[in-house]
Amino acid sequence: MNNETILPPELSTFRRTAYRPVTAEGDADLRGSKFSGRPWLQHDEPWPLCPNCNTPQQLFVQLNLASLPPDQQKHLGDRGLLQLFYCTSSDPLCEVECEAYFPFARSVMARRIDDVSEPANTGAQGPVQPFAARRIEGWEAIDDDVPGYEELDQLGHELSPEAEQALEEAERPVTGDKLGGWPAWVQGVEYPSCPTCSTRMEVVLQIDSNDNLPYMFGDMGAGHLTCCPNHPDVLTFAWACY
Template sequence: MNNETILPPTILTHRRTAYRPVTTEGDGELTASKFSGRPWLKADESWPTCPNCNTAQQLFVQLNLASLPPAEQTRLGDHGLLQLFYCTSSDPLCEVQCEAYFPFARSVMARRIDDPSAPANTAAQGPAEPLAARRIEGWEAIDDDVPGWEELYQMGDQLSPEEEEALDKAERPATGDKLGGWPAWVQGVEYPSCPQCDARMELVLQIDSEDNLPYMFGDMGAGHLTCCPNHPDVLTFAWACY
């Protein structure tokens, strides 16, 4: 049996390449791309804390833009770091108190570091129980990532029942952790808007429950790190679950 699913040409017009992180156990260098581990911090900066509970946030991900696939560098920049910090405190339960599933929550920080060659703080005190780190050693292309049916409908496409079935069978958009491509929305299309220009923010990284990061978003939800196309410094993270 041939398990390759041919997507209809109408859907393939929206094709984008997404990239799965290829990871290994353990932390990498300070400026490496990684899930959890030690983040690059400015020399005079302490480990970021959550304003709701005043304890250190977890580093969820750090991306070194210089090591991304060239097509993603064109989109996101070719130098510097993107970092996502998230409070996982259970007492108080900051995720709920701060509604961390919505974009721009207080207990979450997403930011861009322009110059990681500047002096760094390599000894900052992080969370008491850091999540297990995985360093990202490369990226594996998914050549045929396409939007989900809901997003296709929003873009004005009309799908036949056969086309919907093909999309479903192909398991597109791809779930799991991935850079770029199309978001696999859990609760419908939810792109955040930039607070500065109202533009639709674009997918940087999809972070799925218990993939590379040993963390569960609600009941097996998925999160999306997004960036404003006009304001490279405006980044945010939001997630949804079933």
């Protein structure tokens, strides 16, 4: 039985398309979409450092907006890059000291770069033990992502026991690394608010433990890169675990 027949018809209005990254071992070019690897940096820009331990942060992900599916470009734009850097230092344990599981943590940097036409800094020194790079070669569409029951409840939709069971059997919302769709929240609905306008931020990318990145968020948690719909330069990352 396919997911179209498993999902209750009452959820049809909530359907969104999510996209799994199609990845391969090895780095992409400096402007390419990737997990880890070498980021595009301005010609005079050093590799981003964690302000807590002063060591290079890991590049978790870089998205080239021009390579995203068209419906995602409508929300995010079709030029430039999104980058997420994260400190994985264990001495000091910046993840804990800076509370990196909360949005806008000091040891995490999420940003947008609009202009990547200039020559890049190819000699910046990154982490001593960088994660293995995985280039993103494409996006596989999942046309029927829907919210979990907690988010549906917040949206004013109460599921019947039968519909809730069907949602669980369909494994929705989709877990794992994905672009767009509905977040698979671990500890309840946790959209951050934009510090500029207080608007609820929107999820851009879900990053799961040990999927395309060899990293675990706490006890098999998942994180979400989010962006303000009114201020596209305001991005952040937060995660939760079981």
